[in-house]
Amino acid sequence: MTTRMMGAKVARVEDDRFVRGHGRYVDDVAPDALHAAVLRSPHAHARIRSIDVDAVLDLDGVHAVWTYEDLAPLAPAMGEPLPLLIPHPTLTHGRTQYALAKDEVNYVGEAIAFVVADDRYLAEDALDRIVVEYDLLPAVVGIDAARAAERLVHEDVPGNVAARMEQANGDAAAAIAAAPHTLSLDLEIERSACMPLEGRGVAARWDTDNGRLQLWTSTQTSTGVRAAVAAKLGLDLMRVDVITPDVGGGFGVKINHPWPEELLVPLAARLLGRAVKFTEDRREHFISSAHERGQQHHVEVGFDDEGRLLGLDVRFWHDNGAYTPYGLIVPIITSTQLLGPYKPGAYHVQFDSLYTNTVIVTPYRGAGRPQGCFVMERTMDAIAAYLGKDRTEVRSINLIQPDEMPYEHGLTFQDGRELTYDSGDFPTMLTKIKELVGWDEFETFRAEMAAQGRRVGIGLAAYVEGTGVGPYEGAHITVETSGKVKVATGLTTQGQGHQTAFAQIVADELGVPFEDVEITTGDTRRMPYAVGTFASRAAVMSGSAIHLAAKKTKEKALRIAAEALEADVEDLEIVDGVVQVKGSPGSGIGLGTVAVLSNPLRYAFDEASKAATQFNVGDPTKPPVAAGEEPGLEGKDFYSPPRSTFASGMHAVIVETDPLTAEITILKYAVVHDCGHLINPMIVEGQIHGGVAQGVGGALYERMAYDEAGQLQNASFMDFLMPYVTEVPTSIDIDHLETPSPLNPLGIKGAGEAGVIPGSAAFAAAIEDAEGFPITAMPISPSQLFDLRAAHHA
Amino acid sequence: MSTEQLHRIRLQVNGVAHEVEVPARRLLSDALRHDLGLTGTHVGCEHGVCGACTILVDGTPMRSCLMFAVSAADSELTTVEGLANADGTLGPVQQAFRECHGLQCGFCTPGFLTTITAGIKENPSPSEDEAREMIAGNLCRCTGYQNIVKAVCRAAELAATHSGEADQ
Ligand code: FES
Ligand code: FES
Numbered sequence: 001m002t003t004r005m006m007g008a009k010v011a012r013v014e015d016d017r018f019v020r021g022h023g024r025y026v027d028d029v030a031p032d033a034l035h036a037a038v039l040r041s042p043h044a045h046a047r048i049r050s051i052d053v054d055a056v057l058d059l060d061g062v063h064a065v066w067t068y069e070d071l072a073p074l075a076p077a078m079g080e081p082l083p084l085l086i087p088h089p090t091l092t093h094g095r096t097q098y099a100l101a102k103d104e105v106n107y108v109g110e111a112i113a114f115v116v117a118d119d120r121y122l123a124e125d126a127l128d129r130i131v132v133e134y135d136l137l138p139a140v141v142g143i144d145a146a147r148a149a150e151r152l153v154h155e156d157v158p159g160n161v162a163a164r165m166e167q168a169n170g171d172a173a174a175a176i177a178a179a180p181h182t183l184s185l186d187l188e189i190e191r192s193a194c195m196p197l198e199g200r201g202v203a204a205r206w207d208t209d210n211g212r213l214q215l216w217t218s219t220q221t222s223t224g225v226r227a228a229v230a231a232k233l234g235l236d237l238m239r240v241d242v243i244t245p246d247v248g249g250g251f252g253v254k255i256n257h258p259w260p261e262e263l264l265v266p267l268a269a270r271l272l273g274r275a276v277k278f279t280e281d282r283r284e285h286f287i288s289s290a291h292e293r294g295q296q297h298h299v300e301v302g303f304d305d306e307g308r309l310l311g312l313d314v315r316f317w318h319d320n321g322a323y324t325p326y327g328l329i330v331p332i333i334t335s336t337q338l339l340g341p342y343k344p345g346a347y348h349v350q351f352d353s354l355y356t357n358t359v360i361v362t363p364y365r366g367a368g369r370p371q372g373c374f375v376m377e378r379t380m381d382a383i384a385a386y387l388g389k390d391r392t393e394v395r396s397i398n399l400i401q402p403d404e405m406p407y408e409h410g411l412t413f414q415d416g417r418e419l420t421y422d423s424g425d426f427p428t429m430l431t432k433i434k435e436l437v438g439w440d441e442f443e444t445f446r447a448e449m450a451a452q453g454r455r456v457g458i459g460l461a462a463y464v465e466g467t468g469v470g471p472y473e474g475a476h477i478t479v480e481t482s483g484k485v486k487v488a489t490g491l492t493t494q495g496q497g498h499q500t501a502f503a504q505i506v507a508d509e510l511g512v513p514f515e516d517v518e519i520t521t522g523d524t525r526r527m528p529y530a531v532g533t534f535a536s537r538a539a540v541m542s543g544s545a546i547h548l549a550a551k552k553t554k555e556k557a558l559r560i561a562a563e564a565l566e567a568d569v570e571d572l573e574i575v576d577g578v579v580q581v582k583g584s585p586g587s588g589i590g591l592g593t594v595a596v597l598s599n600p601l602r603y604a605f606d607e608a609s610k611a612a613t614q615f616n617v618g619d620p621t622k623p624p625v626a627a628g629e630e631p632g633l634e635g636k637d638f639y640s641p642p643r644s645t646f647a648s649g650m651h652a653v654i655v656e657t658d659p660l661t662a663e664i665t666i667l668k669y670a671v672v673h674d675c676g677h678l679i680n681p682m683i684v685e686g687q688i689h690g691g692v693a694q695g696v697g698g699a700l701y702e703r704m705a706y707d708e709a710g711q712l713q714n715a716s717f718m719d720f721l722m723p724y725v726t727e728v729p730t731s732i733d734i735d736h737l738e739t740p741s742p743l744n745p746l747g748i749k750g751a752g753e754a755g756v757i758p759g760s761a762a763f764a765a766a767i768e769d770a771e772g773f774p775i776t777a778m779p780i781s782p783s784q785l786f787d788l789r790a791a792h793h794a
Numbered sequence: 795m796s797t798e799q800l801h802r803i804r805l806q807v808n809g810v811a812h813e814v815e816v817p818a819r820r821l822l823s824d825a826l827r828h829d830l831g832l833t834g835t836h837v838g839c840e841h842g843v844c845g846a847c848t849i850l851v852d853g854t855p856m857r858s859c860l861m862f863a864v865s866a867a868d869s870e871l872t873t874v875e876g877l878a879n880a881d882g883t884l885g886p887v888q889q890a891f892r893e894c895h896g897l898q899c900g901f902c903t904p905g906f907l908t909t910i911t912a913g914i915k916e917n918p919s920p921s922e923d924e925a926r927e928m929i930a931g932n933l934c935r936c937t938g939y940q941n942i943v944k945a946v947c948r949a950a951e952l953a954a955t956h957s958g959e960a961d962q
Contacts, residue, residue, distance in 0.1 A: 011892055018900030019888035019907060021834015021874035028833035060797050119828075121819065122798075197838040197846060197901040197935050248836070248901025249935050282839040495899030495936050682895050689938030690898060717843035717933065725926050725939040732940060755938075 005504035005514055006746070009682040012500040023246040026201035026218045026279070033203055033275035034063055036265055037123035039113035039130050040288055041105035044139035044357040044710020045153070048103055048132060051113060055129035061118035062126050064268055068100045074267055077232045082258065085224075086327030090165045093157045094324045095355070099232075099260040105134075106153060106322035107358050108710055109287030111260045116268050116276055139357040139710035143296050143319050146354035153322060153355035162324050163353040167335060169410035170346030172300075175311025179302025183382050188777040189371045189760060191294035191319065191704035192697070194364045195722060196494070198248020199280035200289055202262050204269035215242045215266050220255040220492050221532030222522040228258040229266055244522030247494035251694070252363040253290050254494070255534040256326050286715035291704055292330060292364035294319035295371045299379055302345070307383045307394035312344040314375060318353045321360040328353055330361060330368040332414045333466075338372030339409060341426040341462050341648060342380075342398040347411070357710045363534065365694060366756045369465060374778065377461040377761035381768065391765070392434060395462065399426040402739075414535075415469045417643040423739045423749075424464065424648045429672050433460060436733050437652035437670040445654075455659050456667065459765025460652040461758035467647050467675075467750025468540025468743075472640035474529050475542060475549035477506065479557070479633040481599075481608050483577050483592030485510065485517045487549075489542040490530020492522030496538060496752060497683045502546050504679055505746070509550035510557075511574030512591065529638070536647065536750025539679060544639035544744040553635030557594045560633070564589060564597055595633040600624035645741035647749035649673040651692075651758040655766040662786040664700060664767060669729040674737040675751040684751045685734055691755015693728045698756065699763035699779055701727065803867040807832060808876030816863045823847045825863035826873060834874040834904050838933065845932035848905035849873045855912045874904035877911060879956075886952035887911050887945070896945035898936035906932050906942060914950045922947065 017023055056065045072079030081096045101112045113130050117123035138151045145151070146160045153160055176182055202217040213235060219225050219242075226242040229235070247254065261278040269276040280289070297316040303309050318331040335349040380398070384391040400407050402425045409419040434440065442458045449456045475489045487506055493499070503517035510517075520526050521542075522533075531541070554574060561579035562569045565588070573582045580588025596608050600618060604610040618624055625631055654668040671688055678684050701721040705714040714720045740747025760778040767785065768775045773792040780788075800815040807830060814829045823840070826832045826849070838846035840859045847859040850872035858866075877885040884892065887910045897903045906929060913928035914920065920928060925946035926939075934942065 012895065014900070015892040015897060016884070018897055018903055019874075019884060019891050020878060021832070021904050023834070023900045025833075025836070025901065027827070027837075031828065031831060120824075121817070195935055197844060197899070197933065198836070247899060248838075249899045251935070282841065495897075497898070686895050686898055686937060686941060689940050690936045691938075693938035694935070716841055717839045718841065722933055722935065723939075724930055724933060725943065726930050728939050730922070730926075730940075730943075732938075 005507045007678055008504070008680065010500055010504055010514065010680055012497045013503065014497060014499045025198055025246045025248055026203055026216050027277070029216050029245060030203045030205060030275040030277055033277035034116050034118060034272065035120040035123050036114060036116050036261065036268065036276055036278040037120060037127055038111045038261065039127045040284070041101065041108055041110040041112055043105060043134055043136060044108050044141065045137040046105050046134035047137065048101060048105065048112070049135055050133045052131040053113065056115065056126045059126055061122040062115060063272055064116040065126065066100065066114045066264070067112065068098060068102045071099060074271065075233045077234060078263065078267065082325060083228060084327065085325055086329060088328045091163045091324060091328055093162045094327070095154055095157065096325045097323050099263050108712060109359060111288065114264045116272065141356055141358060141706050141708055141710045143294060143317050143354060146319065146356045147317055153357055157355060160355045161352050162320055162355055163328055164350065165328065165332065165335070166350040167411050168348040172311040172313040172346040172348035175346035176300055176302035176313060179310040180304055181386065182300065182302045183386060185299040185379060185382055186776060187297045187299065187375050187378050189293050189295050189374055190779060191291045192364065192702045193291040193704065194251035194253040196249025196251055196253065199282065199285040200254065200259055200261065201279045202265045203275065203277040204266035205275040206270040206273060208273060211239060213240045213266055213270065215240065216245055217242060217262055218247050218254060219244055219257055220250045220494065220534055221257060222492055222524050223490055223528065223530040224532055225257045225262055226524045229263060232258065232263050233267055242524045244492040247492060250494035250533065251365040252367060252534065255532055256290055256362040282717060283715050286720065287359060287712055290362040291321065291359050292361050293371060293698070295334065297375045299375060301379055301383070303383055306397050307387050307389055308397050309342065310345040312347050314338065314349045316351045318351055319356050319361060320353045321356060321358050323360050325360060326362040329414050330363055333368035334372040336411050336413050336419050337369045337464065337466065338376045340373060340376050340464050341400055341424065342376065343400055358706055365691065365753045367535070367753065369463060369757045370698060370760055373461055373463045373758050374761045374764065377758070378764060378776065381765050391460065392430060392439060396427065396430055399430065401427065413466055413644060415644060420643060421464060421646045422743050423741055424646060424674060425737060425739050426648065429648065429650050429674065429737055432735050432737065433650040433652050433670060433672045436672060436735050437654065437668060439652065453659065454656060455770050456654060456656045457766040457768065457770025458652065458654050459762045459769055460650060461761035461765060462650040463757040464646050464648045465536065465750070465754055465757060466644035467536035468641065469535045469537055469644045470640055471531060472638050473531060473541035473545045474527060474636065474638040475546040476527055476636045477549045477553045477634060479553065479591050479595045481592050481595045483516060483590050485512050487517060487546060488520045488523065488526035489546055490522065490524070490527035491533045491538055491542050494533065496687070497680065498538060501539060501679045501683055502543065505543055505547050506550045509547055510554050512577040516577060536752040536754070538752070539748055540645060540744055540750050541639055543679060543746060543748060545637055547745050548637035548639055549635045552637050553633065556598070556635060557591060557633055560594050560598050561589060591633070598633040599631040639744065641743050645743045645749045647675045647751065647754060649754050651762045653762045653766045655763065655770060657767060657770045657785065662782040662789065664782060664785065666729045670733040672735045672737060673754060674739055675754065676740045676749040677738055677747040678736065679748065687751050688734055688755040689732060691753065692732055692759065693723050694756040695759020696728055697723045699760045701779060703779055801864050803864055805830065805863065805866060805871065806869065807871045807873060818862065818864055820863045821859055822861040822863045822866050823858040826858060832873050832875055836901050836904055838901065843933070844902070845909065846902050846905040848908045848932070850908050850912055853912060855909045872908065874907050877907055886956055887949040889952055890945040890949035894941045894945040894948050896937065896942045902932060902934040906934070910946055910949055914953055918954060919950055920946060
């Protein structure tokens with residue numbers, strides 16, 4: 001029997017290529033391409049009075065220079081604003097930018113002009129010669145300014161409010177009024193960003209001979225980009241191929257599309273008849289891609305003597321930046337997922353999504369959950385402090401119990417479906433995290449450290465994450481006559497090891513050697529129906545679709561082999577790529593031969609195909625391809641779940657705070673994680689490690705430092721402090737809990753985002769525990785902690 | 795075509811000499827990637843902070859985004875493409891990254907591999923703390939570094955066995 005691959009720590013097949021420097025990222029393709037550069041607004045809010053490109057027109061090596069005026073004549077839809085991708089009904093005042101600014105700019109970094117030249121150096125020289133005259137307008141920067149609404153981002157959007165949304169289950173106000181105890185809290189999280197090491201990039205080639213556009217882009221959705229490019233450029237979808245090559249990290253920012261450059265580059269390629277490429281530089285990534293996280297929250301909570309929630313009312317304000325191409329996904333997720341593993345009693349939530357003159361906001365790993373988790377967990381800690389109870393006791397009493405699954409919250413989730421948890425065992429998880437971090441032994445440790453003049457604190461935070469949102473993903477499998485198995489799924493890969501994990505699934509289901517399976521992702525030529533890689537959905541969605549497609553391929557292989565072997569389908573199995581009578585090795589035929597038999601040929605070109613000509617296969621009295629069958633040993637299927645599956649986890653951290661300098665050091669970090677069945681535990685743990693590092697960054701270092709004029713003052717790796725190895729925990733203790741999802745055939749739940757979600761909540765709790773005063777805003781730097789100490793001890 | 799003044803230089807990369815004509819301002823990273831087609835060297839920031847573009851210049855790790863191509867003309871350069879063993883198998887650092895799951899998206903990886911190659915040459919048996927110090931100037935947004943630290947120690951082991959075998 002072949003060893004089962006699912007659940008095994010299989011080394012990644014993609015790594016050989018990567019470690020040799022043979023990865024293929026967008027900037028590596030089309031070496032003959034011309035290079036594009038974009039002139040970006042230096043002002044956060046201004047009207048454009050004039051743009052003069054005359055000095056560029058006859059520069060050596062410059063091939064094109066465009067402003068807004070040039071676009072509509074080339075393709076009418078290019079004169080329209082960029083699409084509003086997720087038009088939620090409550091987004092009453094959605095606004096999107098133009099590919100190149102028309103009349104007005106609303107953030108520093110907004111695209112104004114586009115130049116194509118022999119190389120990037122010359123293109124940037126050209127940008128320097130474009131003269132733009134602006135009438136400056138006052139900028140709205142930060143949530144306070146947006147809420148005050150003394151100035152507006154968009155003249156026709158009153159109060160800067162893009163959307164106001166409200167959800168409730170029960171009468172929270174009444175429940176709080178009647179509760180024995182109440183608390184109110186104000187909690188804030190600052191702006192941050194995904195910051196993949198590879199920025200955005202796009203390359204395009206117009207194939208004049210075939211009349212086709214070939215586009216490579218560093219995206220999380222090649223099918224999304226394809227549809228958008230076809231629509232905006234006025235091309236038939238069938239003439240547009242989008243290929244997502246290797247992607248140097250995404251973390252959410254590359255799900256937004258189409259970026260202006262994803263339209264301008266193919267338009268230029270078509271017009272110039274030359275390959276054209278745009279590679280974003282780091283400063284551009286800071287000021288012209290997307291950010292997230294910035295939110296202010298006000299909580300009213302009512303609870304009983306034991307800390308049981310009776311009513312929870314959350315009002316929050318979400319900074320959506322200058323435009324809303326990605327709709328309200330982030331605040332909707334905060335508003336629903338802040339509930340975590342708890343029963344809130346009566347619940348009411350309301351948010352305003354607000355415009356500011358800053359970079360747009362789209363999901364960053366966790367997508368609104370880190371904020372929600374921060375709000376709920378800070379509330380739990382505040383209740384425990386108020387009642388003088390252990391923080392885990394208050395949590396314990398509010399947990400949803402395993403026998404309450406599926407648990408309905410009575411709310412609507414981000415996908416428009418009911419917020420219903422499918423699985424999870426939160427009490428066991430709490431027990432495990434307490435053990436893993438040493439919760440019950442901590443007071444002894446604290447005393448020991450105190451005796452040495454050292455100050456330590458412990459904190460913990462829990463989350464539930466809706467993963468694997470719909471609508472669907474698909475897979476197509478072809479077994480070649482060599483026996484090699486070629487698999488295509490449409491969503492993209494940006495480091496998750498899909499080539500390995502998906503091959504494991506195929507090897508198990510189809511019964512073929514792992515090495516014979518090759519996975520292709522994100523290539524619309526191979527799988528034109530797909531959604532994308534976001535919301536921790538790839539393993540759940542494409543994993544399930546691949547499993548189903550492998551099942552179909554296997555059924556077909558068995559049908560064909562049964563005829564050839566004159567055996568019953570039920571008596572056959574596939575082992576190591578050979579179809580054989582169960583338990584009798586040596587009796588069978590290889591899948592390659594089955595593939596030959598599946599495709600009756602007229603023409604032979606080698607020995608294998610000779611065997612498949614009409615003279616050699618099949619019953620001469622029947623049609624060569626039976627009714628209802630198709631030629632080829634292939635299988636295709638789609639997976640479309642009724643709703644998301646809910647992963648969960650708890651993190652705990654022990655920190656030390658320096659009594660003098662307020663420096664914050666991590667002494668221990670523990671994770672308990674439930675993503676159902678694991679396909680490849682090594683990859684899952686890698687995802688957790690990376691998520692935790694981003695959680696550390698979000699809690700202690702990373703913030704977007706805008707000044708009041710809307711200039712981003714830390715738009716470089718020098719000033720935006722992402723963790724190096726010196727900032728992350730030296731080791732992370734991880735324990736898995738596997739409560740399988742009942743919603744998909746493999747029982748899996750997503751794992752990609754989880755590691756980052758509880759970071760700020762857990763660190764805030766631990767620092768609060770060390771210092772003895774409330775921590776209500778994150779991230780927190782040593783100097784901020786130092787100031788807080790001064791304020792509290794004054 | 796541009797009228798920029800070009801300089802004909804010889805770049806010696808991974809033991810192979812290349813003649814290129816470049817303007818004085820062309821970054822070494824761009825010359826490697828776009829003029830020589832050695833796209834294994836990646837560019838993550840172009841301001842010397844992330845380390846993705848690290849190559850070995852006469853054996854010393856240098857940020858190729860902070861050097862002009864013309865200034866590298868007299869040096870022996872090693873990029874990630876030059877780290878495999880002579881027989882084509884993975885070199886010790888490459889092998890260690892694969893074994894320890896030291897990479898995810900792979901974008902930062904070439905800079906780590908070159909840095910560590912030089913690092914374990916200087917310190918053939920680093921402690922965990924020394925391993926951390928060795929990579930403390932390189933950014934990775936995917937892995938959280940724990941497995942990269944493991945890979946440094948594993949690479950040192952592999953390199954020791956490898957050179958031990960070579961000595962026999
Ligand atoms: S690209 Fe050279 S250090 Fe970042
Ligand atoms: S593996 Fe993606 S940045 Fe390091």
